[in-house]
Amino acid sequence: MIITKPKPMAQVMRCLAGIQRVFLVGCGECATTCMTGGAEQIQEMKAKLEAEGKEVVGSFVGESDCHILDMKRQVRLNKEAADKAEAFLVLSCGAGVQTFSEILDKPVYAANDTMFLGNIQRFGVFAERCSLCGDCVLNETGGICPVTNCPKGLLNGPCGGMNKGMCEVNQERECAWVMIYKRLLLLNQLDKMKTPLAAKNYATSNKPHSLTLERKKGGAA
Numbered sequence: 389m390i391i392t393k394p395k396p397m398a399q400v401m402r403c404l405a406g407i408q409r410v411f412l413v414g415c416g417e418c419a420t421t422c423m424t425g426g427a428e429q430i431q432e433m434k435a436k437l438e439a440e441g442k443e444v445v446g447s448f449v450g451e452s453d454c455h456i457l458d459m460k461r462q463v464r465l466n467k468e469a470a471d472k473a474e475a476f477l478v479l480s481c482g483a484g485v486q487t488f489s490e491i492l493d494k495p496v497y498a499a500n501d502t503m504f505l506g507n508i509q510r511f512g513v514f515a516e517r518c519s520l521c522g523d524c525v526l527n528e529t530g531g532i533c534p535v536t537n538c539p540k541g542l543l544n545g546p547c548g549g550m551n552k553g554m555c556e557v558n559q560e561r562e563c564a565w566v567m568i569y570k571r572l573l574l575l576n577q578l579d580k581m582k583t584p585l586a587a588k589n590y591a592t593s594n595k596p597h598s599l600t601l602e603r604k605k606g607g608a609a
């Protein structure tokens with residue numbers, strides 16, 4: 389899921405300077421789980437804006453704000469209030485915010501900072517495991533990503549700074565390559581470490597990415 393944290397309120401208020409009527413949008417997916425854009429946070433934001441003298445003319449929590457067609461439909465369903473708004477404030481990740489920039493001809497502002505693709509360790513605790521590099525090496529590294537778990541993204545063993553198994557960049561974390569070694573040992577796949585990984589194809593990281601699924605006969609993707 390996409391991990392977000394709320395922007396400082398002073399920053400949000402700076403964006404809304406000179407704007408009176410605001411429409412709020414939350415997101416029912418990641419931002420709800422991160423508690424940055426669910427129904428509760430929409431109500432909290434409404435109260436904060438009203439305390440600052442703004443008028444919240446409408447709001448909804450989209451099922452997934454990154455679904456452009458569905459958000460178009462949601463805005464149509466809220467047309468009267470949306471037309472009154474001078475600006476939209478979106479409590480989602482940056483992708484969700486840009487859905488609304490794409491479909492609205494009025495200012496759209498982000499209430500959150502978007503941080504990383506995260507796994508949920510337990511309620512309210514998220515950890516980055518994948519940097520979305522587009523050229524995955526997990527099959528060679530025991531299912532542990534060196535691109536993400538090593539701050540230097542090293543592909544073929546530890547750097548010289550590794551100290552007693554710990555990472556030189558963050559000494560509270562085990563070196564990614566120690567983790568990979570232990571995992572391959574457990575799986576009886578240590579031989580994999582004898583084959584160097586090729587330099588990564590960072591062309592796969594060129595942005596912006598897009599993907600169109602090919603449709604098979606019969607209509608299924």
Ligand code: SF4
Pocket residue numbers: 517518519520521522523524525526533534535536
């Ligand atoms: S190598 Fe790491 S960053 Fe790249 S796709 Fe695999 S898990 Fe994600």
Ligand code: SF4
Pocket residue numbers: 537538539540541542545546547548549550551554555556557558562563564565
């Ligand atoms: S100590 Fe290990 S995880 Fe840390 S930067 Fe060096 S190779 Fe990467």
